[in-house]
Amino acid sequence: MPQNIDSVPATRVYVVDDDSELCESVEWLLDSAAIACTICNSADEFLEKFDPDSPACLVLDVRMPRMSGTRLQERLNEIAPHVAIIFVSAHGDINMSVSTMKAGAQDFLEKPYDPQQLIDAVQLGVDNAAQRYLLHSQERRLSEKINLLTSREREVLVLVIEGLPSQTIARRLGMSVKTVDVHRTRIKAKTDADSIGTLVRDILRYQVEVA
Structure with missing residues (x-):
């Protein structure tokens, strides 16, 4: 059964900047809005404290020593695409802004x-x-279930996603319609899907790789 937003852990806010005074200023500002935050004076310190299995919002400086x-x-x-990032910089330009937003x-x-x-x-973040965490978690769980399928079941599923009926899939793969239906039943069971239609909808929604 899919998660809902109420089941998602509380989002943790991080301020990542090598300027200690600025960090203190931001911490005070966020505290005035009842937003707790964790201060990190480097990217390495952040990575030590960060839990990739929880939602997070970063106030992140562009220019820092060692890791920018x-x-x-x-x-x-690569490790937590669900994180919301708010970049701050005293040296920002249009190209940098566009590239970070595209990323x-x-x-x-x-x-x-x-x-x-x-x-x-930060409140929006x-x-x-x-x-983002909810969608990422659902995508990951669905990918794990798809990985349980055999190569033949994946072949059938790819054609189901294309919208082909069992008769056409049977001809395409050189098997009987009954065998195709058996595969469909197994796919539904292995992925815990309410229906094949629901499974296809979720695969397309979360852009999960099947082939």
């Missing part, structure tokens, strides 16, 4: 930023992170 904010974004896109960032704010603008962005 954009490099951390690349890393997170999935929620927002890009230039320092010094308007306090209310940052609060609004908290909600977005929860939604």
Whole structure:
């Protein structure tokens, strides 16, 4: 049974910046809006504290020693694409803003930023992170179930997704209609789907690889 948003863990907010004074300022600002946050003065410190199995919203500086904010974004896109990222920079330009947004960032704010603008962005980020986490979790669970299928069952499922009836699938794969229907029944059972139609809808919704 799919998760709902109420079952998602609380979103954790991180402020990742090598400027300690700025971190304290942001922490005070977010606290005034009843938003708790964890301060990290480097990308490495963040990665040590971060739990990829929970939703997270980052206020992330672009330029930092060792690992930059954009490099951390690349890393997170590999291990936790559900994270909501709000970039902040005193050296931002249009190209950098566009590239980070294309890579999935929620927002890009230039320092010094308007306090209310940052609060609004973080509040939105908290909600977005929860939604992203929910979708990512559902996609991952569905992928795990698809991986339980045999190669033959995957072949049948690919053709079902194309909208082909059992008779056409049988001719295409050189088997009887009865055998196709057996495969369909097994696919439904292995994926815990309410119906083949529901399974196909979820595969297309979450863009899960089948072949």
